[in-house]
Amino acid sequence: MASLSFAASAGEALVLGLTTGPVCLASCGPVVLPWMMIQPHGIRSHSRQLSLFLLGRLAGYLLFAFIVWSLGASVPRSWAGRSWIFGGIQLLLAVALLVYAAGWPHRRRATSDPSAQLVQIGAAPRPRTSGALSLGFLTGINLCPPFLVAGVRAAQLGSLSVALLFFVFFFAGTAIWFVPFLSLGFVRRSPAFVTVARVTAVLLACWYGFTGVSILLEKVVYG
Amino acid sequence: MASRSSAISHPPAFRSIARSVLLTLPMALWSLLMFTPSFLQSRREQVIGAGIVIVFMTTLFFFMMRTGSTYRWRRYFFVALGFLFPVGFIAALVVERGTMSIPIERMVSGDTPFCFMVIPMIIVPAALTRTLIFPGSILPTASNPHSMAVMIGLWLALSLVVGKAWCSYVCFFGGIEEGFAAVARRPKLRRLDPRLRLFPWAMLLFIVALSAALFEPVYCTWFCPFKTVTEYAAVRSVETAIQMGIFITLFAALVIVLPLLTKKRTQCAFFCPFGAFQSLFNKINLFEIRFDREKCVDCTLCRSVCPTVALSAESIREGKTLLNCMKCGACVDSCKKSAAVWHLKGTRIAFRPERARLLFLYGTWAMATMFGGSILANSIATVVHFLPWK
Numbered sequence: 001m002a003s004l005s006f007a008a009s010a011g012e013a014l015v016l017g018l019t020t021g022p023v024c025l026a027s028c029g030p031v032v033l034p035w036m037m038i039q040p041h042g043i044r045s046h047s048r049q050l051s052l053f054l055l056g057r058l059a060g061y062l063l064f065a066f067i068v069w070s071l072g073a074s075v076p077r078s079w080a081g082r083s084w085i086f087g088g089i090q091l092l093l094a095v096a097l098l099v100y101a102a103g104w105p106h107r108r109r110a111t112s113d114p115s116a117q118l119v120q121i122g123a124a125p126r127p128r129t130s131g132a133l134s135l136g137f138l139t140g141i142n143l144c145p146p147f148l149v150a151g152v153r154a155a156q157l158g159s160l161s162v163a164l165l166f167f168v169f170f171f172a173g174t175a176i177w178f179v180p181f182l183s184l185g186f187v188r189r190s191p192a193f194v195t196v197a198r199v200t201a202v203l204l205a206c207w208y209g210f211t212g213v214s215i216l217l218e219k220v221v222y223g
Numbered sequence: 224m225a226s227r228s229s230a231i232s233h234p235p236a237f238r239s240i241a242r243s244v245l246l247t248l249p250m251a252l253w254s255l256l257m258f259t260p261s262f263l264q265s266r267r268e269q270v271i272g273a274g275i276v277i278v279f280m281t282t283l284f285f286f287m288m289r290t291g292s293t294y295r296w297r298r299y300f301f302v303a304l305g306f307l308f309p310v311g312f313i314a315a316l317v318v319e320r321g322t323m324s325i326p327i328e329r330m331v332s333g334d335t336p337f338c339f340m341v342i343p344m345i346i347v348p349a350a351l352t353r354t355l356i357f358p359g360s361i362l363p364t365a366s367n368p369h370s371m372a373v374m375i376g377l378w379l380a381l382s383l384v385v386g387k388a389w390c391s392y393v394c395f396f397g398g399i400e401e402g403f404a405a406v407a408r409r410p411k412l413r414r415l416d417p418r419l420r421l422f423p424w425a426m427l428l429f430i431v432a433l434s435a436a437l438f439e440p441v442y443c444t445w446f447c448p449f450k451t452v453t454e455y456a457a458v459r460s461v462e463t464a465i466q467m468g469i470f471i472t473l474f475a476a477l478v479i480v481l482p483l484l485t486k487k488r489t490q491c492a493f494f495c496p497f498g499a500f501q502s503l504f505n506k507i508n509l510f511e512i513r514f515d516r517e518k519c520v521d522c523t524l525c526r527s528v529c530p531t532v533a534l535s536a537e538s539i540r541e542g543k544t545l546l547n548c549m550k551c552g553a554c555v556d557s558c559k560k561s562a563a564v565w566h567l568k569g570t571r572i573a574f575r576p577e578r579a580r581l582l583f584l585y586g587t588w589a590m591a592t593m594f595g596g597s598i599l600a601n602s603i604a605t606v607v608h609f610l611p612w613k
Contacts, residue, residue, distance in 0.1 A: 022351035022352050023351075023352065025351060026347065026348065026351055026352070026435035026436050026438075027436050028436075029347075029432050029435055029436060030429075030432035030433055030435075030436050033428065033432050034428070192421055195418065195421055195425075196421050196424045196425045196428065197425075197428075199421065199422060199425035200425045200428040200429050200432075203425060203426070203429040204429060204432070204433070207429075207433060214462075
């Protein structure tokens with residue numbers, strides 16, 4: 001009987017992940033897209049970076065599952081301190097995007113192509129394991145609507161292990177939607193292409209920074 | 224170096240008046256056909272507006288045929304369109320609502336007029352979730368004739384014909400900055416970092432990704448400079464006040480100050496994400512501008528007059544423009560060696576360039592008359608309506 005409910009929960013989580021995956025994709029897309037675009041050309045490097053990103057995201061999911069199961073489903077909705085957390089996550093995302101995707105700040109002065117056709121902003125940042133993991137983890141704990149639905153459901157489950165498993169299957173359902181990002185590996189890289197990706201990362205970092213500050217200011221002003 | 228205005232007015236060759244009239248005749252007939260419904264209306268203002276536009280568009284086309292130059296005559300139309308569009312649009316809003324701002328209730332009821340700028344932002348959410356993230360109506364309604372279906376259909380049809388030339392013959396925003404860019408005789412600010420021309424692509428990626436994540440057209444709610452002269456969400460909160468501040472700052476900087484200083488269309492060249500998106504149509508459009516390397520002396524005059532920085536030393540060496548060329552004709556008109564030529568894809572370079580220009584202009588000017596001409600006629604009718612001595 002226990003194994004039946006276990007399987008039912010897993011099935012429910014997988015279906016929930018598959019059906020809400022497009023929303024997860026749209027929600028995490030702004031972070032994944034510039035990150036993948038600055039990676040070197042080739043399916044191998046893209047597979048590695050996407051796997052690391054998803055691994056970080058899974059870690060975020062499991063942490064969230066642990067918290068909601070421990071503290072109850074009402075936490076994400078009614079906990080007074082959530083603004084600090086969500087505002088903080090947005091700010092961390094902004095910093096991570098700046099550091100990892102845009103390659104800023106540079107310790108050394110960046111070298112540029114000296115030709116008149118200058119299109120590259122300094123040296124492109126090297127792909128880093130910590131970058132993919134950090135961005136994955138931060139998007140993993142950044143709440144989006146399907147994630148909240150899964151959180152509420154996981155909190156109602158009988159044991160921690162089932163709640164964690166629920167999120168593993170939910171993650172598996174949503175992760176499939178990220179596979180198309182691998183196609184970026186086939187796109188040939190030019191300095192202009194990488195520059196566009198990095199400027200996009202800076203713009204997105206500014207946006208997340210603005211959102212984070214807004215949330216925190218709102219909390220300070222209105223309580 | 225010669226000033227830019229004198230550089231562009233270099234005339235390739237004059238045609239006889241009779242031949243020019245003959246070449247203008249199809250366009251005159253097209254204009255008449257386009258505005259016949261206006262003549263059948265009882266409103267005198269509409270008739271006056273349509274009459275003025277027919278004469279205006281036909282005259283400009285005649286001078287294009289007579290002088291062989293494109294840029295100068297196109298600019299008269301385009302600047303008129305840019306400055307008159309807000310007149311008609313704002314007047315219509317004020318008459319209907321009493322204000323330029325759109326209240327949230329009207330947005331919820333789908334009464335926001337659809338603007339082509341939204342198109343790149345609605346594609347991903349529509350593909351992923353079958354949701355149209357714009358507070359407008361799909362089909363025309365009595366309260367909102369500018370529906371999504373009508374505008375997207377028009378945009379697609381026009382884009383297939385004119386390609387990126389949309390940005391210099393159709394867009395009703397670009398004329399404002401082109402007007403400001405034409406004011407000074409010489410640019411005060413000459414050195415522009417060529418990397419800036421990549422910014423519209425980054426902006427495009429940014430707004431497409433963010434619009435999909437937030438389920439709202441982010442560019443319209445946060446970054447469109449032209450909200451300043453069209454329509455914006457009613458300022459009822461700190462957030463909408465910040466948005467309004469961004470609109471005004473971007474408009475002042477990119478549409479007024481920088482074009483005055485640089486004589487470039489800075490908003491189009493360095494910011495507009497729709498322009499970047501529209502550049503993709505240059506891949507499939509039949510017409511382009513090429514450089515005859517045998518005639519080119521690398522004087523760089525074409526580079527200095529290009530209003531959107533769509534030429535680089537490398538691209539000219541390859542005999543091409545960059546992808547963001549909007550075919551305004553400034554480089555062709557300025558080239559004293561006739562090295563910059565209109566070109567029909569599939570033919571050899573400099574093969575009957577005037578014929579390629581004619582083919583391009585017939586299609587593009589017809590579309591400009593149909594789309595921009597209607598806007599002009601409507602705006603002129605509005606002006607006539609409010610004339611005190613009418």
